[in-house]
Structures are given as structure tokens and as C-alpha cells.
Amino acid sequence: xxxxxxxxxxxxxxxxxxxxxxxxxxxxxxxxxxxxxxxxxxxxxxxxxxxxxxxxxxxxxxxxxxxxxxxxxxxxxxxxxxxxxxxxxxxxxxxxxxxxxxxxxxxxxxxxxxxxxxxxxxxxxxxxxxxxxxxxxxxxxxxxxxxxxxxxxxxxxxxxxxxxxxxxxxxxxxxxxxxxxxxxxxxxxxxxxxxxxxxxxxxxxxxxxxxxxxxxxxxxxxxxxxxxxxxxxxxxxxxxxxxxxxxxxxxxxxxxxxxxxxxxxxxxxxxxxxxxxxxxxxxxxxxxxxxxxxxxxxxxxxxxxxxxxxxxxxxxxxxxxxxxxxxxxxxxxxxxxxxxxxxxxxxxxxxxxxxxxxxxxxxxxxxxxxxxxxxxxxxxxxxxxxxxxxxxxxxxxxxxxxxxxxxxxxxxxxxxxx
Amino acid sequence: xxxxxxxxxxxxxxxxxxxxxxxxxxxxxxxxxxxxxxxxxxxxxxxxxxxxxxxxxxxxxxxxxxxxxxxxxxxxxxxxxxxxxxxxxxxxxxxxxxxxxxxxxxxxxxxxxxxxxxxxxxxxxxxxxxxxxxxxxxxxxxxxxxxxxxxxxxxxxxxxxxxxxxxxxxxxxxxxxxxxxxxxxxxxxxxxxxxxxxxxxxxxxxxxxxxxxxxxxxxxxxxxxxxxxxxxxxxxxxxxxxxxxxxxxxxxxxxxxxxxxxxxxxxxxxxxxxxxxxxxxxxxxxxxxxxxxxxxxxxxxxxxxxxxxxxxxxxxxxxxxxxxxxxxxxxxxxxxxxxxxxxxxxxxxxxxxxxxxxxxxxxxxxxxxxxxxxxxxxxxxxxxxxxxxxxxxxxxxxxxxxxxxxxxxxxxxxxxxx
Numbered sequence: 001x002x003x004x005x006x007x008x009x010x011x012x013x014x015x016x017x018x019x020x021x022x023x024x025x026x027x028x029x030x031x032x033x034x035x036x037x038x039x040x041x042x043x044x045x046x047x048x049x050x051x052x053x054x055x056x057x058x059x060x061x062x063x064x065x066x067x068x069x070x071x072x073x074x075x076x077x078x079x080x081x082x083x084x085x086x087x088x089x090x091x092x093x094x095x096x097x098x099x100x101x102x103x104x105x106x107x108x109x110x111x112x113x114x115x116x117x118x119x120x121x122x123x124x125x126x127x128x129x130x131x132x133x134x135x136x137x138x139x140x141x142x143x144x145x146x147x148x149x150x151x152x153x154x155x156x157x158x159x160x161x162x163x164x165x166x167x168x169x170x171x172x173x174x175x176x177x178x179x180x181x182x183x184x185x186x187x188x189x190x191x192x193x194x195x196x197x198x199x200x201x202x203x204x205x206x207x208x209x210x211x212x213x214x215x216x217x218x219x220x221x222x223x224x225x226x227x228x229x230x231x232x233x234x235x236x237x238x239x240x241x242x243x244x245x246x247x248x249x250x251x252x253x254x255x256x257x258x259x260x261x262x263x264x265x266x267x268x269x270x271x272x273x274x275x276x277x278x279x280x281x282x283x284x285x286x287x288x289x290x291x292x293x294x295x296x297x298x299x300x301x302x303x304x305x306x307x308x309x310x311x312x313x314x315x316x317x318x319x320x321x322x323x324x325x326x327x328x329x330x331x332x333x334x335x336x337x338x339x340x341x342x343x344x345x346x347x348x349x350x351x352x353x354x355x356x357x358x359x360x361x362x363x364x365x366x367x368x369x370x371x372x373x374x375x376x377x378x379x380x381x382x383x384x385x386x387x388x389x390x391x392x393x394x395x396x397x398x399x400x401x402x403x404x405x406x407x408x409x410x411x412x413x414x415x416x417x418x
Numbered sequence: 419x420x421x422x423x424x425x426x427x428x429x430x431x432x433x434x435x436x437x438x439x440x441x442x443x444x445x446x447x448x449x450x451x452x453x454x455x456x457x458x459x460x461x462x463x464x465x466x467x468x469x470x471x472x473x474x475x476x477x478x479x480x481x482x483x484x485x486x487x488x489x490x491x492x493x494x495x496x497x498x499x500x501x502x503x504x505x506x507x508x509x510x511x512x513x514x515x516x517x518x519x520x521x522x523x524x525x526x527x528x529x530x531x532x533x534x535x536x537x538x539x540x541x542x543x544x545x546x547x548x549x550x551x552x553x554x555x556x557x558x559x560x561x562x563x564x565x566x567x568x569x570x571x572x573x574x575x576x577x578x579x580x581x582x583x584x585x586x587x588x589x590x591x592x593x594x595x596x597x598x599x600x601x602x603x604x605x606x607x608x609x610x611x612x613x614x615x616x617x618x619x620x621x622x623x624x625x626x627x628x629x630x631x632x633x634x635x636x637x638x639x640x641x642x643x644x645x646x647x648x649x650x651x652x653x654x655x656x657x658x659x660x661x662x663x664x665x666x667x668x669x670x671x672x673x674x675x676x677x678x679x680x681x682x683x684x685x686x687x688x689x690x691x692x693x694x695x696x697x698x699x700x701x702x703x704x705x706x707x708x709x710x711x712x713x714x715x716x717x718x719x720x721x722x723x724x725x726x727x728x729x730x731x732x733x734x735x736x737x738x739x740x741x742x743x744x745x746x747x748x749x750x751x752x753x754x755x756x757x758x759x760x761x762x763x764x765x766x767x768x769x770x771x772x773x774x775x776x777x778x779x780x781x782x783x784x785x786x787x788x789x790x791x792x793x794x795x796x797x798x799x800x801x802x803x804x805x806x807x808x809x810x811x812x813x814x815x816x817x818x819x820x821x822x823x824x825x826x827x828x829x830x831x832x833x834x835x836x
Contacts, residue, residue, distance in 0.1 A: 020753070024777055096776065102798055108787055110797050115779060117809050196633060200809050215614060219634050221810045242832045249834040335438070344828075357827050358514065359442055361533060369526055369830030378835070379528050379826060380520055391535050391618050391823045392639045393811040405809045408797060409775050410762075412787030414660045416667040417796070 004183065008191040011146060011179045012198035015119045018174035019144035023116045027093040029173055030139055034089040036167035037136070038082055044163050049075055051159040052128065059152045067256055067315075071126040072153055081129045084383075088136040091382045094400050095142045098409065109411040114404050116142035118200035121192060122385075123148045123214060125206040128156040135164050135178050137385050141403040144177040146199065148192065151184035158182075193218040205386050223394060223402075225386035227313040228258030228341035230371045233330040233356070234278070235347035236269035242368060243270075243346045244278050247319075250344070250371040252285055256315045258387060259342050259374040263310060263320040265330045271298055271323045279321065287317045294323035310337040327352055331359050338362055340389045342374035363389065363396030422601065426609040429564060429597045430616035433537045436592035437562035441534045445511040447591055448557055452507040454585035455554070456500055462581050467493055469577040470546065477570045485674055485733075489544040490571055499547045502801075506554040509800045512818050513560045516827065527829040532822050534560035536618035539610055540803075541566045541632060543624040546574040553582050553596050555803050559821040562595040564617065566610065569602035576600075611636040623804050641812060641820075643804035645731040646676030646759035648789045651748040651774070652696070653765035654687035660786060661688075661764045662696050668762070668789040670703055674733045676805060677760050677792040681728060681738040683748045689716055689741045697739065705735045712741035728755040745770055749777050756780055758807045760792035781807065781814030 022030070041048065052074040059072055074081070094114050101111035120143050124130045131147055138145035149157040161180040168175035181188050193202065196219040204214040205225040215222055232250060234243050250261035266275045271294060279289050279299045289295070290309050291302035302321065309320040310333070324330050334343050342364040345356040353367045364374040374397065376384025381399030388394045394402035440448070459466065470492040477490055492499070512532050519529035538561050542548045549565055556563035567575040579598040586593035599606050611620065614637040622632040623643040633640055650668060652661050668679035684693045689712060697707050697717045707713070708727050709720035720739065727738040728751070742748050752761050760782040763774040771785045782792040792815065794802025799817030806812045812820035 020779075023779065104796065104798055108791060108796075113775070216637050221639050221808065223810075245832065245834060249836055253835050353829075357531070357829075361438075361441065362825065364826040364828065366828030367830055369828050369833040370835055372835040373526060373828060373830070373833055374826070378522065378526075379828075380522055390639065392641075393823075395823045396826045405811075405813045407780065408782040408792070408814045410782065410784030410787050410791060410797075411771075412785055412791070414663065415787040415791055416663060416671075417788055417790040418667055418671050 002185060002187060004185065004188040004191050008181070008188055009195065011181070012119065012192070012195040014176040015144040015146050015179045016198040018176035019116065019119050021174045022139070022142045022144060022177050023118075025142060026096075029171070030093065030142065031089050032171055033139055033168055033173050034085060034136055036170055037132070037164055038085050040163040040167050040170075041082060041085075041132070041160075044159070045078065048156065048159040048163070049078070051155040055153055055155045062152075064152065068126055068152070072128065072156075074128050074156055077129045081132050084133055085136050088140050088383050091140065091400060093140065094404055099406075106415050107413065108415045111409050112406040113409045114406050117403055117405055119144045119146065119198055120403065121146045121148070121199050121202045121220065123189065123202070123204045123206070123210065125150040125210070126153055128153040128160060130205070131157045131160045132164070134385055137383055137400060137403060139177065141400050143403055144179065146179040146181065146192065148181040148189060154184050190217065193220065196220045203386060221392070223388045223390045223392070223398070226389040227339045228260070228387070229263065229311065229313050229337060229339040230259060230261050230342040230374075231263050231265055231334050231338060231344070232261050232371065233265040233327075233334075233343070233345045234267060234270050234274050235327065235345055235349055235352050236267040237348050238270055238274050238346040239348060240274045240277050243274050244281050246344065246346055246368070246370050247278050248281060248285075251282060251287060251319055253370075253372055255317055258313075259371050260315065261319070261371045262312060262314055263322065263337070265333055266295075266321065266323050267327070267330070268294070268323050268325055271295075275299065275321075275323070282319060287319055289319055289321055291321040292323060295321045313339070327355060331356070334360055334362070340391075341387065342366070342371045344369060344371050363387070420603060420605060422603065422606040422609050426599065426606055427613065429599065430537065430610070430613040432594040433562040433564050433597045434616040436594035437534065437537050439592045440557070440560045440562060440595050441513075441536075443560060444514075447589070448511065448560065449507050450589055451557055451586055451591050452503060452554055454588055455550070455582055456503050458581040458585050458588075459500060459503075459550070459578075462577070463496065466574065466577040466581070467496070469573040473571055473573045480570075482570065486544055486570070490546065490574075492546050492574055495547045499550050502551055503554050506558050506801050509558065509818060511558065512822055517824075524833050525831065526833045529827050530824040531827045532824050535821055535823055537562045537564065537616055538821065539564040539566070539617050539620045539638065541607065541620070541622045541624070541628065543568040543628070544571055546571040546578060548623070549575045549578045550582070552803055555801055555818060555821060557595065559818050561821055562597065564597040564599065564610065566599040566607060572602050608635065611638065614638045621804060639810070641806045641808045641810070641816070644807040645757045646678070646805070647681065647729065647731050647755060647757040648677060648679050648760040648792075649681050649683055649752050649756060649762070650679050650789065651683040651745075651752075651761070651763045652685060652688050652692050653745065653763055653767055653770050654685040655766050656688055656692050656764040657766060658692045658695050661692050662699050664762065664764055664786070664788050665696050666699060666703075669700060669705060669737055671788075671790055673735055676731075677789050678733065679737070679789045680730060680732055681740065681755070683751055684713075684739065684741050685745075685748070686712070686741050686743055689713075693717065693739075693741070700737060705737055707737055707739055709739040710741060713739045731757070745773060749774070752778055752780070758809075759805065760784070760789045762787060762789050781805070
């Protein structure tokens with residue numbers, strides 16, 4: 001096993017030093033950096049996509065599954081990636097903003113000034129566009145970032161990082177604010193997770209094994225971007241047409257995303273009136289229905305759901321379905337099996353809507369809308385670095401604000417305690 | 419070594435279950451609980467102070483130092499503790515509050531609802547009044563808390579927790595929302611730090627060894643309430659009288675607190691005009707001055723400061739003093755040796771004041787006021803569970819809001835992505 005201690009510590013220390021400079025910048029140098037990245041990526045498109053093609057060839061040789069290859073392929077996402085970059089540059093810069101200014105009885109003026117978090121480590125899996133998205137958000141908010149993408153995207157990520165850092169060098173800005181773990185060896189992650197002296201936050205985005213490892217080993221605070229075991233609850237008296245449209249949009253629009261619905265709960269009084277239409281439509285579009293006993297009585301095409309199905313993030317054309325006695329039972333099911341991601345009630349009952357919003361503790365709770373609305377752009381955050389299942393600091397879709405913190409600023413004229 | 423795995427896991431699991439009930443309460447049951455605690459503590463005053471006296475006797479036998487005994491002694495702080503409890507009960511309840519409500523282009527209404535964090539573990543040292551303060555803040559915010567106080571206060575804490583839990587039992591409320599680690603064996607802490615399944619946040623309040631241990635071993639997110647190596651910078655042209663008063667209040671009012679000043683920096687142009695008066699006043703009140711070479715030339719009573727002095731949290735009548743060339747040098751010194759706690763500039767220069775506020779990254783940054791203003795009550799938070807040196811979630815004095823998080827709430831009428 002290679003020893004990466006010195007290499008990774010240097011990477012982290014340089015990121016810390018760069019973050020000090022980044023934190024002092026106004027918007028202009030940061031936006032100029034992002035604009036220059038856009039120019040350089042346009043110019044380097046051919047080289048980056050060549051690196052991506054090489055990654056794809058290796059992945060195919062290794063026998064990676066179709067959806068994984070799709071996530072890895074950058075060519076289709078190229079324009080969206082550059083649009084996203086321009087969008088982030090155009091967002092208002094939250095750094096330096098002072099809020100909650102108030103005057104204390106002794107005349108001291110107290111406010112809270114928004115500042116960068118400092119250095120953020122992100123460990124993510126196959127999608128190489130995350131490299132540019134995450135770096136752009138961190139640059140915009142005056143942070144430094146250390147990127148560790150999936151090993152199958154290593155060449156693509158390297159090519160992208162070269163342009164991200166090159167843009168800073170072109171402009172005399174601190175290129176070390178975009179750090180890149182220069183190896184696919186997992187031993188480097190072990191070292192990175194111990195750099196609490198230099199790194200302020202670790203964000204693992206990926207499967208349960210990655211999340212578990214980072215949570216267990218990191219001495220740096222962690223915000224998990226974890227599984228989405230999302231639920232829709234069809235209440236008694238739910239509008240059948242709205243129920244059908246919401247469940248369909250939540251499941252079929254995109255299957256392999258964390259805000260897709262995985263389990264449908266249905267009040268027993270809606271089981272005969274609403275549920276069959278919903279399930280029939282899905283089934284006809286090729287979704288496998290795995291139902292509880294009561295579901296299977298109503299919808300005979302359903303296979304039998306086991307205990308494991310309730311805790312499963314399928315990310316596939318499968319839906320678990322359970323008929324429950326009432327709202328309490330639905331909430332209890334969500335608490336037991338959910339992952340604090342996104343839950344929706346379809347109802348026309350005012351009190352039930354309020355109760356669901358109040359009692360369900362997940363990071364996004366909705367009434368009469370698709371679970372697919374749970375996304376930083378749709379909720380008006382302007383951008384998204386991911387969706388946090390951790391309650392601390394940022395819970396749910398995490399935008400620019402989630403990459404910042406606030407310090408207290410005090411304007412005095414000689415105030416003492418005594 | 420005793421195995422506490424089962425005992426501590428049960429404690430954490432019960433706290434989690436209790437937190438679910440707490441999270442659903444409106445203000446009334448929580449305030450009733452706190453009122454009942456006040457009544458019970460009044461009635462149990464004699465028994466609690468007997469337990470405290472027993473702890474004090476043991477501590478004396480073990481030869482604990484005077485300041486430690488003072489922190490341990492509850493009798494003098496009894497009334498303040500009960501007043502604090504009543505104050506917390508009287509604060510507005512932040513839970514359920516919805517903010518940042520906005521309408522998206524598709525008509526979806528999106529807001530953020532404040533909810534409890536869940537289960538909070540607090541590991542603290544000798545002061546037993548923290549037991550009641552911390553429990554009251556957690557009850558008020560609908561959280562469950564697991565308390566692990568210093569071993570020297572074990573009997574006092576046990577007696578206090580009996581009343582905290584007893585009050586809940588009197589009213590049929592979930593007493594397990596106030597959990598207590600029922601042993602002084604440190605092996606129990608090791609188990610507690612791994613309960614990420616049930617505990618959402620660990621707050622260590624104490625010395626460097628405790629902070630280091632918790633940061634390194636906890637699989638639960640940690641907010642450090644760490645050392646305060648606070649600085650005052652006397653700018654060129656600082657008002658000599660204001661400088662004298664601010665430094666005196668910041669150092670002498672209370673020595674053994676984290677917001678006391680430990681290092682004084684002085685612009686070289688103020689070294690002859692402002693500094694001697696400041697140092698003379700402190701020296702006459704018994705404060706030892708440890709100065710850099712330039713300080714000792716001006717103030718001959720100063721002993722020599724070594725490199726170690728710049729990083730020292732004295733909590734004692736000692737002040738480190740350094741003459742610097744300019745504001746840049748002052749900020750560089752603070753970045754290198756500070757602990758992200760509280761820094762103050764004394765100046766009459768507008769641009770320097772703004773620059774200091776903007777560039778110093780500590781959690782509280784002030785102009786022309788005492789470092790002792792850095793405290794949740796003084797800054798208008800209503801209460802304080804401690805002062806966080808961690809940037810994530812809560813940076814600086816941490817009040818009720820720091821014990822909560824926000825979920826997204828969505829009010830739709832059929833919104834879909836497609």
C-alpha cells in the first residue's frame with residue numbers, strides 16, 4: 001500500500017491557504033474565474049471528451065452496467081454542464097451579506113455576516129459533471145474544494161480539473177482552491193478524512209458503503225448526501241387524477257435519481273377508489289408493482305412485497321405499495337423505513353395536510369406535488385450541491401447558502417460588560 | 419473494563435424515541451415541564467446541595483484546585499440557575515415557525531419550517547449548573563438530550579437529573595428526553611460517541627484533550643465548544659481611554675472564561691502613546707504582562723513572551739502583548755494563533771474597522787467593545803448553550819436556534835416536473 005500521507009496533507013494545507021485568499025475576494029475575481037473556466041472548457045472540449053471516451057472504454061471492458069455508463073458519459077451533458085456554470089456565475093454572491101442587524105440595550109449593534117465555510121472535501125461517484133458543478137459552487141462562495149471523484153471517471157475528472165485550475169492560473173487567482181486527489185487508490189481517502197486541521201466539511205455523495213465509511217472514519221464534520229427512500233401517501237379522498245399524475249411523475253420521469261418515489265402508501269379508504277387507477281397506469285408503462293397483502297387483493301398483477309422492499313432505494317422501474325389504516329400508520333411507516341429525504345401526501349383534507357407537514361421529519365415534505373420537486377433549482381435555491389440527509393447545518397437541497405456560515409459582527413462605541 | 423455497550427445504546431435509543439414525541443409538542447407541554455422542574459428544584463434544594471457538598475468534599479480530598487472547586491460549588495449559583503430556567507421557559511418557542519416562504523413560477527409555495535435537531539449529546543466538565551441550563555434549552559426546543567457531566571460533579575448532576583426527569587413523570591411527559599450517563603467510567607463515553615444511529619449532534623465543552631478525543635472518535639457530527647484565545651488589536655490612533663477601559667473589562671472582569679482577552683496586539687504607532695497606559699493599569703491590578711521585545715522596551719515591568727505564549731489560553735491574570743507593524747500583521751497573527759473565538763479592534767479609523775470586520779474569520783469580530791460582549795445573552799440570543807468554534811451549523815454563541823434545523827415544506831396543487 002502506497003503512503004499518501006504527505007501528498008494528501010500538502011493538498012489539504014494548500015487548499016486551506018488558498019481558502020484564506022478566496023475568503024477575502026469580492027464577487028469580481030470569483031466570477032471572472034468561472035467565466036474563464038467556461039472559455040477554457042469550450043476550447044478543451046475535444047480533449048476532455050477524448051479523456052471521457054477513454055474512461056468509457058475502460059468501464060465497458062470492466063463490464064460496468066448500462067446506467068453506470070450513462071452516468072459516466074459526459075458528451076450528452078456537456079452543454080448542460082456549461083449552462084450550469086454560467087448560471088452559478090450569474091447568481092448573487094452571498095458572501096459579506098449582513099443580516100439580523102439589531103441594536104442592544106447598551107447601544108451595541110450586532111449583526112451576522114455571511115462567510116465561506118473554508119475548505120470542503122467532496123467524495124462522489126461516477127458523474128464527472130459533478131466536478132465542474134461542485135467546483136463552481138465552491139469558487140462562487142469563496143471556499144476551497146478538494147475533489148475526489150469515482151475511479152472510473154478519473155481521466156475525465158483530471159482533464160476537467162486541468163481547465164478549472166488553468167483558468168485560475170490565467171488570472172493570477174489561487175488555483176489550489178480547486179484541489180484534486182491525484183490517485184484512484186482508496187488509501188488516499190483514508191488520509192483525507194483525517195485532515196480536520198485543514199478541512200472544514202466532508203460531503204460524501206454516493207452509496208451506503210461510502211457514506212458508512214466516511215461517517216465512521218472522518219474526523220472532519222460530515223454532511224451525508226445519502227439515499228432517497230421517498231414516499232407518497234394517498235389519503236382518503238385524494239383526487240384520483242391528481243394521484244395518478246403525481247405518482248407517475250415521481251416514479252417514471254427519472255428512475256435513477258434520489259428524489260424518485262420508491263414506496264407508495266395508500267389509506268385503506270382510497271385503496272379501491274384511487275389505488276387501482278394509479279397502479280394500472282404505472283404497470284402499463286412497465287413498472288413492477290410489489291404490494292402488501294391488501295394491495296394484491298385489489299391489484300392482482302402485483303408481486304408480493306417483503307420486509308426488505310420497504311427499505312429499498314430501487315432507482316429502477318419497481319414500486320413498493322402498502323395499504324395503511326390511517327395517517328398515523330403512514331407517518332409511522334415513513335419514520336421507520338424512510339431516509340429523511342422527500343415525502344409527499346396527496347390529499348384534499350386540510351387538517352391532514354397540515355399534520356403531515358408538521359409531523360413528518362424528513363428534509364422535504366410536500367402536499368399535492370411530485371417528489372421530483374425536491375431539488376435545489378425547483379425550490380428556488382438557484383443551484384444545488386446535493387441533497388443533505390443530515391440535520392446539521394443544511395437539511396435537504398443544499399444551495400450556495402449551505403456552503404457558507406455566519407460570524408457575529410459587533411459595532412461598538414466603547415461598550416463594556418461592567 | 420466494564421462493557422457499557424448495551425446500557426448506553428439503550429439510553430440513546432430511548433432518547434431517540436422520546437425525541438419523536440418531543441418534536442410533536444407545541445409550546446405548552448414543554449413550558450409546563452420547565453415550570454415543574456423549577457418547583458421541584460425549589461423543593462429539593464436541600465437534597466441537591468447535600469449531594470453537591472458531598473462532591474465538594476471528595477474533590478477537596480482529591481486536592482482539586484481552587485478555581486475547579488469554585489466551578490463545582492452550586493450553592494452560590496442556585497438562584498441564578500433557577501432564574502435561567504425561568505428565562506428559558508419565557509423565551510418564544512422557535513419550533514414550527516415557517517420562514518422564507520416563496521411562490522415558485524409553477525405556483526408551488528415553498529417555505530422552511532424550523533424543527534428540533536433530534537437527540538443532542540453534551541459532554542461537559544465541572545460546572546453542574548450546565549446540567550439544568552442545557553436540559554432546559556433542549557426541552558424548550560423539542561430535543562432530547564444525553565448529559566455526561568464531569569466525574570467530580572457526579573452526585574450533584576444525578577440529584578439534578580432526578581428532578582428534571584421527575585418533573586416529566588409528574589406530567590406524563592417523556593422523561594427519557596433527559597438522559598444521563600449513569601457512570602463516571604470513561605468507557606461509557608467511547609460507546610456514546612458511536613451512537614450515530616440515535617444521536618444527531620455531540621457537543622463537547624471542555625479542555626483540548628476532551629475536544630480532541632471527541633473529534634477523533636465520534637461518528638456523530640460534533641460542534642466544538644473549545645478554547646478562547648481572544649485578541650484585542652489597538653490600532654494607530656486608538657482612543658487611549660477607550661483602549662484602557664476595553665482591555666481592562668476584557669481581561670479583569672472575569673479571568674476564567676473563554677471570552678476573556680489573552681493576547682493584546684498594538685500598532686507600532688500606538689505603542690508609545692496608548693500602550694503604556696493600558697499596561698500600567700493592568701499591571702497595577704495584578705496582571706502579569708508577557709511582552710515581545712518592542713513591548714518590553716516601552717514597558718519594562720513586562721517579562722519576556724515566548725512563542726508558546728501566543729497560543730496560550732491563560733484563563734488567569736496574565737496577558738501576552740505584541741507590537742505589530744500594521745493591520746495586516748495583526749490579522750496574520752490572529753489567523754495563526756487564534757482559536758476562531760472573539761477578536762476586537764479598538765480604532766477610530768473607518769476603513770480599518772471595516773477591514774477588520776470583513777477579514778478576521780473568527781466567530782465574533784467586534785469594533786470598540788469588550789470581548790466580554792461575546793455571549794449569547796449580550797448578543798441578543800436570549801440564551802446560550804455555549805460558544806461554537808466549529809464553522810458548521812452554528813458559529814459563535816449558540817442559542818435556541820442552534821439547537822434546531824429547518825426542513826422544506828411544499829404546498830402544491832398538483833405540480834409536476836414534466
